[in-house]
Amino acid sequence: MTVHQKLQSSIDAWTHSVESISELVAPLAESEWNRATECPGWSVRDVVSHVIGVECEMLGDPRPIHTLPRDLFHVVDEFSRYIEVPVDVRRCHTAPEMTSELEYTIIRRSRQLRNESRDPGTTVRGLMGKDTTLDELLTMRAFDVWVHEQDLRRALRVPGNLDSPGAQLVRDRLLEALPKVVAKDAGVPAGSSVVFDVTGETEFMRTVRVDGHGRGRLDSHVTLAPTVSLSMDWETYLRLACGRVRPAAVREQVKVEGDAELASAVLANMAVTP
Template identity: 75%
Template sequence: MTVHPSLQTSIDAWTHSIEAISELVTPLVESDWNRATECPGWSVRDIVSHIIGIECEMLGDPRPIHTLPRDLYHVTDEFSRYIEVQVDVRRCHTSPEMTAELEYTLIRRARQLRNETRDPQTPIRWPLGSSTEQTLERALKVRAFDVWVHEQDLRRALGAPGNLDSAGAQLTRDFLLRALPKVVANDAGAPPGSAVVFDVHGPLEFMRTVRVDAEGKGTIDGSVSLGPTVTLVLDWETYLRLACGRVRPDAVRDQLKIEGDRPLAEAILREFAVTP
C-alpha cells in the first residue's frame, strides 16, 4: 500500500485513465487501430504503443534497440526521436499483441505502484531521454497527465467521448493552469497591469484570471476581474486541445469567444500550446 497520501491522487487518476484506455481498445477491429489521431503522424496503435513504452521504462525495462525510418516527417528533434522508438517498434504488431502487451504492462505497473514506499521527494531519473532527475511525486503526476490526455486523443479518434470530468481531467486542468501565467505574461507579452480571464464551460467548468504586475510577472487566481483586458470564453475540450497542441486556434475559431483586446488575445492563443 502506498504510504504517502500525496502520491495517491496521481496514482488513482493514472489507474482510472489507463484502465479506460484498455477497455476502449480491447474490442477494436484491426482497421480501427490504424485510425489517425490529432497527434501528428500517430494512429490509435501509435498512441497505445507510446503509453506501453513509457510505462515499461518506468518499470525499468531496457529500451528496444531499433533504427527509425528516415521518412517520419513528424520526428523533428532528439526528443521526438527518442519517443518514436517505442512507437515505431510496435507498428507491425497485431491488435491481439497490442491489447495483450497493454494489459500485461498495466498489471505490472499497478503492482509497482501499490508497493511504492519511497518518499514523494525521492529523485528519480526521468525516462524520456534525459539524464536529469525529478521527484517521484512530479513523475507520477506527469504520467497521470500524459495518460489522460492520450485517453482523450483516442476517444476523439474513435468517436467515443467520455471522462472529461474524471480525476485525470481535474489533474490535467491544474497541470495546464500552472502554465498560464508564463503564457500570458512572458510568451504573449501582456503589458503590466493586464488582467486576462479564462472562462471555461462544459463537463469541467472553471474561471481563472491571470494578472500581470508592474514588473511584468504573471500570477493566477480564481477571483473575478472587473473590466479585464481580455476575456476568453471556450469549452473545456477546446481548451485542452489548444493547450496540448492538438489544434491551432484557427481550426476552432467557432468555439472561441474573445472579448476585449483582440491583438493580445490572438497573441495568447498563438502561445497557448504548452506540451512538447
Template identity: 70%
Template sequence: MTVHPSLQPYADAWTHSIEAISELVGPLVEGEWNRATPCPGWSVRDIVSHIIGVECEQLGDPRPIHTLPRDLYHVKTEHQRYMEMQVDVRRHHTGPEMTADLEYTIIRRARQLRNENRQPETKVRAPLGAETTLELALRMRAFDVWVHEQDLRTVLHAPGNLDSPGAHVARDNFLAVLPKVVAKDAGAPPNSAIVFDIHGPVEFMRTVRVDAEGRGTIDGTPSLGPLATIVMDWETYFRLATGRVRAAAVADRIKAEGDQELVAAILREFAVTP
C-alpha cells in the same frame, strides 16, 4: 506499504485513464489500429505503443535497441526521437499483441504503484537520461495517459471522461503554466489582467495578472477591469492547450472580449505540450 497521500490522487487518475484505454482498444479489429489520431504521424497503435513504452521505462525496463527510419516526417527534435523509439519498435505488432502487451504492462505498473512507499521528492528516471521527482513523474503520467485517452476517444468516436480524475490533473497542469503563456509567451503588458472563463464538465474561472515587471501570477478572483476576457468550453481549452487544434479551427467555440490583438497572441501561444 502505504502510498504517500500526495501521490495517491495521481495513482488513482492514472489507473482510471489507463483502464479506460484498455477497454477502448480491447474490441478493435486490425484495421482500426491504423486509424490516424490527432497526434501527427501517430495511429491508434502508436499511441498505445507510446503509453506501453513509457510505463515500461517507469518500471525500469531497458529501452529497446532499435534504429528509427529516416522518413518519419513528424520526428524533428531529440525529444521526439526519444519518444518515437518505443513507438516504432511496435509498429508491426498485431492488435492481439498490442492488447496483451498493454494488459501485462498495466498489471505490472499497478502492482508497482500499490507497493510504492518512496517519498514524493525521490529522484526517478526521466526522458533523455534526466531525473525528476517521483511526484512530478506520477503527475505527468496521469496527465499524459488522460490526454491520450482523449486522443483515442476522438478517433474512435467514443466521447467520455471529460470530468474524470485525469481531467482535473490536466486542468491543474494547464493552469500552472498559464501565467507564462500570457505574460512571457504572448507578451501581455505590465499591470494588466486577463480573465479565463471555462465552462463544461470541468468548470473554472481564473485571472492571470501581470505585474509592473511583467511577471504573471494566477488566482481565482475576478478582475473588475480586465484587459481581455476569454470564454470557452473545457474540451476546447484542453485541445488548444495540447496543440490538438488551432484557434482558427474552433473560433466558433471561443468568445473573447477586450484587446483582440492580445487575445490572438494568447491563443497563438496556447499549446504547452511538446
C-alpha cells in the same frame, strides 16, 4: 510502509485513465487501430504504443534497440526521436498483440505502484535519463495518460471521462502554466488582465494579471473589466493547451472579448506540452 498520501491521487488518476484506455481499445477491429489522432504522425496504435513504451520504461525494462526511418516528418528533435522509438517498433503489431501487451503492462505497473513506499521527494530517473522527483514523475504520468486517453476518444468518436480524476489533475497543471503563457510567451503588457472562462465537464474561471514587472499571477477572482476575455468549453481548452489544434481550427468554439490582437497572441501561445 504504504503509498504516501501525496502520491495516491496521481496513482488513482493514472489507474483510472490507463484502464479506460484498455477498455476503449479492447474491442477495436484491426482497421480501427490505424485511425489518425490529433498527435502529428500518430495513429490509435501509435498512441497506445507510446503509453506501453513509457510505462515499460518506468518498470525498468530496457529500451528497444531500433533505428527509425528517415521519413518521419513529426520527428524533429532529440526528444521526439526518443519518444518515437518504442512507437515505431510496434507499428507492425496486430490488434491482439497490442491489447495483450497493454493489459500485461498495466498489471505489472499497477503492482509496482501498489508497492511504492518511497517519499514523494525522492530523486528518480525520468524520461531521457533526467532526474526528477517521484511526485513529479507520477503526476506527469497521470497527466500524459489522461491526455492520450482523450486523443484516442476523439479519434474513435467515443467521448467520455472529461471530468475524471485525470481531468482534474490535468486542469490543475494547465492552470499552473497560464501565468507564463500570458505574461512571457504571449507578451501581454504590464497592467493587463486576461480572463479564461471555461465551461463544460471540468469548468473554471481564472484571471491572469500581469504586474508592473511583467510577471503573471493566477487569480481566482474575476476582474470586471479585463483586457481580454476568452470563453470556451473544456475540451477546446484542452486541445489548445496540449497543442492538438491551432487556434484557427477552433475559432468558432472560442468567444473573444476585449483586445483582439492580445487575444490572438494568447491563443497562439497556449500550447504548453511538447
